[in-house]
Amino acid sequence: GESVGLHLPTLSVQEGDNSIINCAYSNSASDYFIWYKQESGKGPQFIIDIRSNMDKRQGQRVTVLLNKTVKHLSLQIAATQPGDSAVYFCAENTYGTSYGKLTFGQGTILTVHP
Amino acid sequence: GAGVSQTPSNKVTEKGKYVELRCDPISGHTALYWYRQSLGQGPEFLIYFQGTGAADDSGLPNDRFFAVRPEGSVSTLKIQRTERGDSAVYLCASSSTSGGSTDTQYFGPGTRLTVL
Numbered sequence: 001g002e003s004v005g006l007h008l009p010t011l012s013v014q015e016g017d018n019s020i021i022n023c024a025y026s027n028s029a030s031d032y033f034i035w036y037k038q039e040s041g042k043g044p045q046f047i048i049d050i051r052s053n054m055d056k057r058q059g060q061r062v063t064v065l066l067n068k069t070v071k072h073l074s075l076q077i078a079a080t081q082p083g084d085s086a087v088y089f090c091a092e093n094t095y096g097t098s099y100g101k102l103t104f105g106q107g108t109i110l111t112v113h114p
Numbered sequence: 115g116a117g118v119s120q121t122p123s124n125k126v127t128e129k130g131k132y133v134e135l136r137c138d139p140i141s142g143h144t145a146l147y148w149y150r151q152s153l154g155q156g157p158e159f160l161i162y163f164q165g166t167g168a169a170d171d172s173g174l175p176n177d178r179f180f181a182v183r184p185e186g187s188v189s190t191l192k193i194q195r196t197e198r199g200d201s202a203v204y205l206c207a208s209s210s211t212s213g214g215s216t217d218t219q220y221f222g223p224g225t226r227l228t229v230l
Contacts, residue, residue, distance in 0.1 A: 104156030
């Protein structure tokens with residue numbers, strides 16, 4: 001849902017459920033998108049990426065969907081486990097750069113209950 | 115192999131003081147990035163190095179912030195005359211030799227800076 005100030009969107013699920021985390025990105029010209037997972041006290045960890053010429057990409061237990069028409073990105077986690085509990089960020093690469101100048105979204109807190 | 119390391123893990127300083135934050139990238143990575151993450155927010159780009167040179171420093175908030183990478187490996191982020199608003203987690207990331215737009219960035223654990 002919407003967030004105000006320091007309150008990140010949250011998603012609470014039961015272990016074994018599927019999770020869907022959403023992200024709206026800002027730049028229609030962005031051509032590369034990444035999902036990162038960040039656990040408390042750690043740096044962001046790469047999960048999966050997708051280029052703008054694709055609308056779906058699958059990894060191990062994760063799927064990223066890209067809808068360029070509405071500038072929306074989602075991360076689906078299958079059979080969510082307690083170890084998946086973290087803050088999840090989407091990031092986009094600024095169009096026109098030849099390096100990884102990433103713009104991160106606000107993040108979503110995922111809590112998985114055993 | 116070793117990942118990106120950052121020291122110190124925590125730094126508490128007083129307003130007006132000077133601080134240095136260090137980043138050791140993954141061996142062989144020539145692209146190095148600094149980001150700043152405020153509480154409850156995503157990381158924000160500060161500066162990008164390709165080798166020894168700062169190729170893009172457009173994210174540095176003002177001239178109190180400066181970063182160097184003299185030998186193309188270790189980088190130091192320097193903040194002069196610290197202000198309370200500088201309090202944040204400072205993250206460093208490195209990526210493979212080409213530093214291309216789609217090269218995976220590997221992040222360090224960050225340095226938590228608190229300015230009293």
